[in-house]
Amino acid sequence: MPLIDISDLHVRFGPVHAVRGVSLAVDEGEAFGIVGESGSGKSTVLRAICGLAPTSAGSIRIDGQTLTAPRPPAFYRRAQMVFQDPYASLHPRHTVDKVLSEPLAIHGFTDREARVERALNDVGLGQGFRFRFPHQLSGGQRQRVAVARALILEPKILLLDEPTSALDASIQAEVLNLLDRLRSERGLTYVLVSHDLAVVAHMCERLIVMQHGQTVEELTRAELQAHHAAQDYTRNLLAASEGFTRAAP
Amino acid sequence: MSTREWLLTEQPGSRRQARMGQTYRTWLAFRRNRLAMVGLGIVLALVLVALLAPWLAPQDPIVGGSLRTERLLAPSWQHPMGTDDQARDILSRIIHGSRITLLVVALVAVIATPIGLLVGTTAGYYGGWVDTVLMRITDIFLAFPRLILALAFVAALGPGIENAIIAIAITSWPPYARLARAETLTIRTADHIDAIRLQGAHSARIIWGHVVPLCLSSVIVRVTLDMAGIILTAAGLGFLGLGAQPPQPEWGAMIAGGRRFILDHWWVATMPGLAIFVVSLGFNFLGDGLRDVLDPKAHK
Numbered sequence: 001m002p003l004i005d006i007s008d009l010h011v012r013f014g015p016v017h018a019v020r021g022v023s024l025a026v027d028e029g030e031a032f033g034i035v036g037e038s039g040s041g042k043s044t045v046l047r048a049i050c051g052l053a054p055t056s057a058g059s060i061r062i063d064g065q066t067l068t069a070p071r072p073p074a075f076y077r078r079a080q081m082v083f084q085d086p087y088a089s090l091h092p093r094h095t096v097d098k099v100l101s102e103p104l105a106i107h108g109f110t111d112r113e114a115r116v117e118r119a120l121n122d123v124g125l126g127q128g129f130r131f132r133f134p135h136q137l138s139g140g141q142r143q144r145v146a147v148a149r150a151l152i153l154e155p156k157i158l159l160l161d162e163p164t165s166a167l168d169a170s171i172q173a174e175v176l177n178l179l180d181r182l183r184s185e186r187g188l189t190y191v192l193v194s195h196d197l198a199v200v201a202h203m204c205e206r207l208i209v210m211q212h213g214q215t216v217e218e219l220t221r222a223e224l225q226a227h228h229a230a231q232d233y234t235r236n237l238l239a240a241s242e243g244f245t246r247a248a249p
Numbered sequence: 250m251s252t253r254e255w256l257l258t259e260q261p262g263s264r265r266q267a268r269m270g271q272t273y274r275t276w277l278a279f280r281r282n283r284l285a286m287v288g289l290g291i292v293l294a295l296v297l298v299a300l301l302a303p304w305l306a307p308q309d310p311i312v313g314g315s316l317r318t319e320r321l322l323a324p325s326w327q328h329p330m331g332t333d334d335q336a337r338d339i340l341s342r343i344i345h346g347s348r349i350t351l352l353v354v355a356l357v358a359v360i361a362t363p364i365g366l367l368v369g370t371t372a373g374y375y376g377g378w379v380d381t382v383l384m385r386i387t388d389i390f391l392a393f394p395r396l397i398l399a400l401a402f403v404a405a406l407g408p409g410i411e412n413a414i415i416a417i418a419i420t421s422w423p424p425y426a427r428l429a430r431a432e433t434l435t436i437r438t439a440d441h442i443d444a445i446r447l448q449g450a451h452s453a454r455i456i457w458g459h460v461v462p463l464c465l466s467s468v469i470v471r472v473t474l475d476m477a478g479i480i481l482t483a484a485g486l487g488f489l490g491l492g493a494q495p496p497q498p499e500w501g502a503m504i505a506g507g508r509r510f511i512l513d514h515w516w517v518a519t520m521p522g523l524a525i526f527v528v529s530l531g532f533n534f535l536g537d538g539l540r541d542v543l544d545p546k547a548h549k
Contacts, residue, residue, distance in 0.1 A: 089440035
């Protein structure tokens with residue numbers, strides 16, 4: 001049985017039909033990619049899973065249980081999200097310590113000090129960062145804090161919404177390696193949204209390509225790397241990711 | 250390690266050090282603004298004068314001297330601001346009057362700011378019908394002119410400085426509510442609010458711990474800038490005889506008392522007028538300086 005099972009998901013924001021009948025299944029321990037251009041509804045699928053976007057039709061099941069709205073508190077200990085922009089996803093007036101200890105306070109953990117220290121070490125930030133404010137951190141350090149926050153409740157599922165697209169190329173690799181390491185250490189399940197095919201090919205075993213709120217096709221990593229795409233849209237996307245090539249004269 | 254280095258370190262070792270360092274940085278930014286420092290000086294002077302009024306005032310503010318020989322004396326070394334028609338030293342009355350002014354300012358700030366913040370952030374955060382109901386109530390309060398509502402209050406409760414303060418506070422929170430709501434509308438869609446929602450936080454925790462701290466600075470700036478208006482309203486009520494009652498040395502009431510001899514004995518109305526002017530100006534400078542420091546949007 002797949003860990004995450006989405007069938008025929010529709011999301012409407014008023015007159016805008018953002019997601020039109022997307023189905024996907026993610027097994028435990030797998031990294032699953034969702035690729036598409038801006039406005040294709042890929043982020044909305046993630047937000048629908050964690051309850052930030054309304055589900056207008058279809059169902060989302062985790063471990064065979066259909067999710068209800070609003071999500072029960074236990075849900076947030078199973079699935080967490082990392083946002084795209086680390087400059088917007090940390091509260092500007094809260095120290096790293098406050099950011100990390102608040103979820104623990106909400107869920108009634110008692111050994112907060114030890115957990116905060118461990119979480120900082122796990123994402124490669126030392127204790128020297130613990131009482132800094134976000135404006136005292138670089139983009140990559142902020143995203144590490146965001147990853148630490150997502151993992152501090154020890155979830156099994158991590159939803160990654162373009163976690164590296166706001167970062168410099170060199171720092172992108174650092175954060176991707178961190179995510180890779182954490183997944184293998186903890187057996188996490190990832191759903192990664194990105195417009196960057198290279199990132200998805202690096203991280204994910206399987207992926208779907210989305211356009212206009214619908215699934216265009218589903219590929220495995222091998223198919224992606226061998227450019228075995230069945231649909232024109234995917235082939236264009238692959239060609240675009242190769243970069244600009246001059247047409248033969 | 251010097252205190253300054255301890256405060257400005259990039260690697261604070263404790264919550265307290267991080268918080269104090271942040272406060273110190275704000276202070277450093279504030280100190281660069283000369284007008285703001287002037288404003289802070291005036292406001293601190295007001296507080297000091299109010300605290301030390303019985304020791305600073307050269308004479309009794311309520312019981313005057315000889316009504317035959319000491320009425321309406323021009324400013325002199327003995328009476329630096331002259332005397333009024335009851336032969337009372339005007340300087341002493343102004344010094345004691347600073348207590349009433351400070352009371353008005355402090356109570357209005359303490360009553361109106363939390364109401365405005367709470368109504369505004371709640372309306373902005375929930376949206377929908379909560380927003381509609383709260384904002385229409387705010388509109389109703391905004392529709393009352395301050396002085397007229399104060400008149401109604403005073404008619405119902407009797408004249409006095411306390412009722413004037415209540416009336417001013419009740420009519421001054423709606424602008425803060427609107428400001429807080431506007432700020433909340435931009436904050437509530439931020440990723441960090443979504444993030445804390447995903448940690449399972451309840452609305453009360455999000456509003457109090459995450460939205461209010463971000464609205465607070467612009468509301469504080471607005472309250473400080475409004476202080477001048479609040480002092481003037483209190484003085485206006487005093488002038489109309491509805492605020493502080495004689496013989497209380499309230500600045501507005503003192504101007505009203507001096508109105509009758511404004512042509513022959515100018516100092517009786519001018520001196521309290523100057524006091525109102527200086528304190529209002531001080532609050533405006535302070536508010537402008539705070540806006541530069543606290544409001545991140547004003548920087549660019």
